[in-house]
Amino acid sequence: MKDNQAAKVLLTTCSECKPEEKILFVTDPTSYEVAKIMWEATEAYPNRTLVMMNERTMHGEDPTDSVAAAMRAADVIFGCTKFSLFHSQARKDAVANGARFVNMADYSVEMMYAGGLYADFAEARETCARIAAVEDGAKTLEITCENGSHFTCSIEGRKPFPQYGRSIEKGVSSSPPDVECATCAVEGTGYGVVYIDGSIPHPRLGLIHDEIKLTIEGSKIVKIEGGEQAEIFADVMKSFNDENVYNVGEIGIGLNPMCQLNGRMLEDEGCGGTVHFGCGDNVGFGGNVSCPVHIDLIFKNPTLKVDDTLVLECGKVMV
Known part of the structure; x- marks a missing residue:
């Protein structure tokens, strides 16, 4: 699992994560298995954090206040959630503060092993x-x-x-x-x-x-x-x-x-x-x-x- 190729692509090609950066994984019960693959692939990143919240009800709905605060403090955010955070105010605030956001909404585990x-x-x-x-x-x-x-x-x-x-x-x-x-x-x-x-x-x-x-x-x-x-x-x-x-x-x-x-x-x-x-x-x-x-x-x-x-x-x- 640590050698998952898709996780490597997301961490390198898609985000160019650096070891010293604060990396945040936001997830929910539906997407936790995908977030877990990402977590296991970041063993060499000491400043990683994974937070779980209840699922949102629609794309663009804001996360909880605690998650939004964590997003504002992160360097790189991976949104491993059922519904996309892309259009949320929390995402907009985080990137305005300099964060890089990688949307992984509605991923399946299968997508981590084949496809796009x-x-x-x-x-x-x-x-x-x-x-x-x-x-x-x-x-x-x-x-x-x-x-x-x-x-x-x-x-x-x-x-x-x-x-x-x-x-x-x-x-x-x-x-x-x-x-x-x-x-x-x-x-x-x-x-x-x-x-x-x-x-x-x-x-x-x-x-x-x-x-x-x-x-x-x-x-x-x-x-x-x-x-x-x-x-x-x-x-x-x-x-x-x-x-x-x-x-x-x-x-x-x-x-x-x-x-x-x-x-x-x-x-x-x-x-x-x-x-x-x-x-x-x-x-x-x-x-x-x-x-x-x-x-x-x-x-x-x-x-x-x-x-x-x-x-x-x-x-x-x-x-």
Whole structure:
């Protein structure tokens, strides 16, 4: 267990932990076995600390006050939790204080032995940077798929958000194995029909086995059609009791070739050959829609154009 290769990657490539640094593992009962693998891999780090709290109820919910205080005092934080701390105020305060944050939300033990954590992060970074350069300053984005999906929107004035899966500088947060280049649709400009056929990383959904048809008008999901999973998704969205959750903001391109769709957020978002829409809150991506919910919808093998540049063709990177 001490020689777990994924743990080594997280401690070196993804965070460049130094022996003298204060390393904090935040966990809960669901994710404790993953945190334990990380703990056993850090025997040579004398200033390590592991804290356990009760599980949160949703992504972005703040940890307990005691955990938040520990995060503010740490140099490197690994969030080994069921629900992501990425959008929490505690994470924002910690990185503002100079901490590096590595999001390990909803990891399974299996992810520590195969999959996206075994990728070449340096090569994926180069691909991500090339796509970010194409998106920077662009005005329009178009997505088509062989299954009939067709979506267009404006991205004018929205900066790209390359996410390299590495937190190696002060104040930086990352979510390995997720490597993606995201942008944000300008509010009110997104129109089309999209078939979700990959994954919706939510406890009631996960891998999609029955396509969910979404009709989007003015950057809002206005109709959800399909079978049983479409009905579940519609119920999930309604349960948030917030119209802003239907906003299509983030548009993320997965760029980790080692990731496989498995129903878990960070593996699925970064899965090469996919695109995901982030619905609900888009403030973190340069948008103006505030919402306590951000839910990702992943679809496979898209063709994506930015202005006149072909970025993806049936899921294959073309730039």
